[in-house]
Amino acid sequence: MENIVLHVDDVYKSFGGLHALSDIDLQIAEGKTHAIIGPNGAGKSTLLNVCIGRLKPDSGAVVFDGQILTGKKPYEINQLGVARVFQTPEIFPDLTVRENVIIPALAKRDGAFAVDAWRGMARENDLRDEAEAAVTDVGLEDKLGHEAGSLSRGDKRRLELAMCLVQKPRLLLLDEPTAGMSRLDTNRTIDLLKRIKARGMTKVIIEHDMHVVFSLADKVTVMAQGRIIAEGTPDEVRGDPVVQEAYLGGGHA
Amino acid sequence: MDRSTPRNDLILMVVFTAAVLTMPFWLAPIGAGYPDLLQKFAIFGIFAVGFNILFGLTGYLSFGHAAFLGVGSYTAVWSFKLLSMNILPAMILAIAIAGLFSLAIGYVSLRRTGIYFSILTLAFAQMSYNLAYSVLTPITNGETGLRVVRGDPHVIDRMFGMVEGESLPTPDLFGLRTIGWEGFYICAVALIVAFFIALRIFRSPFGLALRGIKSNQVRMSYTGFNTRPHTLAAFVISGMYAGLAGALLAITDPLAGAERMQWTASGEVVLMTILGGVGTLIGPILGAAIIKYFENIFSSFNEYTLEQTFSFLPDPLREGVVSVASLFVGEGWHLTLGLLFMLVVIFLPGGIMEGFRRLWRAITGRSAARRAEKLQPAE
Numbered sequence: 001m002e003n004i005v006l007h008v009d010d011v012y013k014s015f016g017g018l019h020a021l022s023d024i025d026l027q028i029a030e031g032k033t034h035a036i037i038g039p040n041g042a043g044k045s046t047l048l049n050v051c052i053g054r055l056k057p058d059s060g061a062v063v064f065d066g067q068i069l070t071g072k073k074p075y076e077i078n079q080l081g082v083a084r085v086f087q088t089p090e091i092f093p094d095l096t097v098r099e100n101v102i103i104p105a106l107a108k109r110d111g112a113f114a115v116d117a118w119r120g121m122a123r124e125n126d127l128r129d130e131a132e133a134a135v136t137d138v139g140l141e142d143k144l145g146h147e148a149g150s151l152s153r154g155d156k157r158r159l160e161l162a163m164c165l166v167q168k169p170r171l172l173l174l175d176e177p178t179a180g181m182s183r184l185d186t187n188r189t190i191d192l193l194k195r196i197k198a199r200g201m202t203k204v205i206i207e208h209d210m211h212v213v214f215s216l217a218d219k220v221t222v223m224a225q226g227r228i229i230a231e232g233t234p235d236e237v238r239g240d241p242v243v244q245e246a247y248l249g250g251g252h253a
Numbered sequence: 254m255d256r257s258t259p260r261n262d263l264i265l266m267v268v269f270t271a272a273v274l275t276m277p278f279w280l281a282p283i284g285a286g287y288p289d290l291l292q293k294f295a296i297f298g299i300f301a302v303g304f305n306i307l308f309g310l311t312g313y314l315s316f317g318h319a320a321f322l323g324v325g326s327y328t329a330v331w332s333f334k335l336l337s338m339n340i341l342p343a344m345i346l347a348i349a350i351a352g353l354f355s356l357a358i359g360y361v362s363l364r365r366t367g368i369y370f371s372i373l374t375l376a377f378a379q380m381s382y383n384l385a386y387s388v389l390t391p392i393t394n395g396e397t398g399l400r401v402v403r404g405d406p407h408v409i410d411r412m413f414g415m416v417e418g419e420s421l422p423t424p425d426l427f428g429l430r431t432i433g434w435e436g437f438y439i440c441a442v443a444l445i446v447a448f449f450i451a452l453r454i455f456r457s458p459f460g461l462a463l464r465g466i467k468s469n470q471v472r473m474s475y476t477g478f479n480t481r482p483h484t485l486a487a488f489v490i491s492g493m494y495a496g497l498a499g500a501l502l503a504i505t506d507p508l509a510g511a512e513r514m515q516w517t518a519s520g521e522v523v524l525m526t527i528l529g530g531v532g533t534l535i536g537p538i539l540g541a542a543i544i545k546y547f548e549n550i551f552s553s554f555n556e557y558t559l560e561q562t563f564s565f566l567p568d569p570l571r572e573g574v575v576s577v578a579s580l581f582v583g584e585g586w587h588l589t590l591g592l593l594f595m596l597v598v599i600f601l602p603g604g605i606m607e608g609f610r611r612l613w614r615a616i617t618g619r620s621a622a623r624r625a626e627k628l629q630p631a632e
Contacts, residue, residue: 052475073474073479074475075473075474075477075478075479078474078475078476078477079477083475084475086475090469090472090475092464092468092472094467095468099465103462103465103473103478104476107476107477107478110458111477113479113483114458116457117453117459119457120259120453120456120457121458121461122257122456124458163472163476167477
């Protein structure tokens with residue numbers, strides 16, 4: 001039997017009168033790439049935000065590797081091994097690319113709080129090597145000394161990915177990792193994500209780009225109006241009439 | 254960008270130490286070569302360096318740091334009164350008590366960010382100031398100010414057989430006086446040590462984490478950092494620096510008054526840091542020195558000195574020049590400082606240190622290379 005890493009158990013979330021998530025039940029198997037697709041406003045990003053502690057569900061729970069994430073602080077969830085790539089890149093714009101990646105590596109090594117105010121960063125060769133390896137992984141190695149804020153949008157996304165990868169998380173959540181990227185960059189990112197898969201990292205991807213979904217996903221969950229309407233392998237989902245209707249704008253009307 | 258190699262830091266430290274210790278010589282030509290003023294440079298330099306560890310690294314702008322300066326002064330004077338006229342216990346106690354005080358204020362204030370944080374710190378500092386004048390008079394001696402008087406216990410000194418003589422005892426460091434040039438060198442050594450510690454913090458993993466918090470606090474928490482204790486640690490460290498500065502003020506003049514805690518004093522350290530360069534190592538010290546220089550030198554100019562300076566001009570012209578210039582000196586030194594501050598903020602947002610950097614780049618011709626690098630098409 002597959003080992004379930006992440007279990008979203010019967011989660012409800014509403015904003016005012018809007019049911020952003022209802023009756024969400026989702027199981028993510030270890031080492032798999034799980035895509036969540038659906039039209040705009042289907043509740044995909046809300047679901048990810050519930051998983052990383054940015055939003056609290058009204059009811060239900062998110063269980064990661066036997067631990068309940070609901071109610072935990074974002075940093076605690078990260079320390080358990082969950083990393084997240086945001087839809088709009090969250091990086092450290094004033095720091096160099098290298099420093100951007102060293103910081104997550106530091107959090108992984110020293111924990112959520114450590115006042116290590118005496119040792120010089122210049123002697124942290126291991127951290128720097130790890131960071132440079134992660135930056136090379138995403139193909140930004142010639143921009144190590146650049147200020148992160150000056151990167152192009154596509155490069156910022158790649159940088160954020162490197163910031164997550166350097167922590168070697170058990171679960172990586174990606175919110176539209178290729179949005180705003182050129183075709184070439186998208187293909188590079190797909191290749192990169194395939195390589196990570198070989199390392200046994202579990203991934204949840206929210207994506208609009210079907211090319212990305214069908215090249216990466218082992219399993220696809222389709223959401224619409226805050227509910228899961230279909231689930232299966234990419235081929236099963238592609239042929240599902242309910243999914244086609246949701247994408248063609250049929251909905252509940 | 255990454256010029257902070259250990260070797261460069263060593264050079265910086267050596268040059269800094271030499272520059273501080275030789276201040277009496279190279280500052281003499283501009284009329285600042287006397288111990289009282291140089292002492293102030295060093296003391297407020299320490300205050301600003303500490304403030305910059307909070308403001309420069311984390312971006313949290315405290316408007317109440319003078320409270321810790323005041324606490325340091327009061328603690329030092331109490332240490333003189335109760336324990337010993339030796340300045341070592343006074344400094345250690347001042348740092349410790351200011352640290353505790355900032356732990357309490359920081360714990361509450363850091364629950365908010367941005368302007369709300371600033372307002373909270375301002376409120377706490379003003380509260381301390383007003384309490385020092387009213388309820389806490391038994392501790393602070395209110396308006397008169399706290400000072401060493403006859404009949405103080407001096408417990409430790411008496412154990413070593415001190416007898417109260419004709420005159421009041423004065424602070425000392427194992428027999429070394431704390432006034433005049435000795436006083437300056439005590440403060441200078443304290444500044445060098447304070448600067449060295451700040452340098453280590455800037456270059457450490459902790460310093461990097463603080464810069465991460467300043468740059469993007471949201472990312473920090475999703476990256477696995479618990480940001481609150483980090484900012485609190487920075488707040489306490491900078492409070493301890495302020496405590497040390499306060500102790501040194503009391504050491505060089507053993508009198509502690511509540512006006513040291515007033516909001517203008519808190520604002521002054523903000524000005525010093527911004528003027529010199531937020532987040533730079535040397536900047537805050539430069540800013541502190543410039544402000545203290547203006548306060549002491551410019552304010553002492555009067556019409557007579559101006560007449561002397563412009564005596565080469567023909568009479569009618571001279572009168573005009575003197576009457577305009579006199580607006581900017583003497584009582585008007587604030588005007589000069591205000592103008593300087595405006596010019597720096599508008600044209601050099603990175604402070605005087607940015608000015609130096611630009612100058613350096615212009616000289617070494619790196620500006621052209623950098624601009625080319627920046628203009629490269631971003632995909």
